[in-house]
Amino acid sequence: MIIKSAEFVISNSKIEGCPKPLIPEYAFIGRSNVGKSSLINRLTQRMKLAKTSSRPGKTQLVNHFIINKEWYLVDLPGYGYAKASKEQRKEFHQLISDYIAGRYNLMNLFVLVDIRLEPQKADKEFLTWLGENAVPFVIVFTKCDKLTTNQIQSNLAAYKRYLAEEWETLPELFLSSAETGFGSEEILGFIEKTNGLFQKP
Numbered sequence: 001m002i003i004k005s006a007e008f009v010i011s012n013s014k015i016e017g018c019p020k021p022l023i024p025e026y027a028f029i030g031r032s033n034v035g036k037s038s039l040i041n042r043l044t045q046r047m048k049l050a051k052t053s054s055r056p057g058k059t060q061l062v063n064h065f066i067i068n069k070e071w072y073l074v075d076l077p078g079y080g081y082a083k084a085s086k087e088q089r090k091e092f093h094q095l096i097s098d099y100i101a102g103r104y105n106l107m108n109l110f111v112l113v114d115i116r117l118e119p120q121k122a123d124k125e126f127l128t129w130l131g132e133n134a135v136p137f138v139i140v141f142t143k144c145d146k147l148t149t150n151q152i153q154s155n156l157a158a159y160k161r162y163l164a165e166e167w168e169t170l171p172e173l174f175l176s177s178a179e180t181g182f183g184s185e186e187i188l189g190f191i192e193k194t195n196g197l198f199q200k201p
């Protein structure tokens, strides 16, 4: 897919203010610092579109971007942030539950996972919750530029073994790097294909 335009639309702390769900939407979610905002910038080739930071907890709101005037990309706050208070965790969970329940147009959730790490508790819990709530998702492994091809294959195989313990059918898996752009075409191709399935309300 060719990105002709990518614009910031609005940030919200509650889902009521989100744009009307009239076009397909894709949201990026994952642990704090996994690279959600960076990957959005890479996919859209607008390096300053979503705010990134080396410190976890940068994205705090639901941020809508409109791409090619045809579909929304959504940058969500991260979970599993070690310093988050119990109250913040509760708020996050409420926001994400409301968001997922409230977006008729949400075609798919991209769950981002750091390729360097073995399955993390926060990711496992979140994936289980998605399964229980029948939310369609794929997994995108981030920061592949930090490993060799062999390490990537070995970590991917280990992650697949973990998933196979939990799921009868594996979700679609993507490899990516916001640093090099590796994997961008596959992700955009997936979005293009899925856009075709959207039914106007």
Ligand code: GTP
Residues within 6 Å of the ligand: 030, 031, 032, 033, 034, 035, 036, 037, 038, 039, 051, 052, 053, 054, 055, 056, 057, 058, 059, 060, 076, 077, 078, 079, 142, 143, 144, 145, 146, 176, 177, 178, 179, 180
């Ligand atoms: P929160 O908004 O805090 O939840 O974080 P986030 O998931 O949006 O992460 P963000 O995109 O801000 O990136 C966090 C850090 O990881 C930044 O220092 C990025 O430069 C770095 N980073 C993100 N993606 C990649 C990648 O693919 N490769 C490398 N080497 N670094 C990356």
Ligand code: MG
Residues within 6 Å of the ligand: 036, 037, 038, 051, 052, 058, 059, 075, 076
């Ligand atoms: Mg972010």
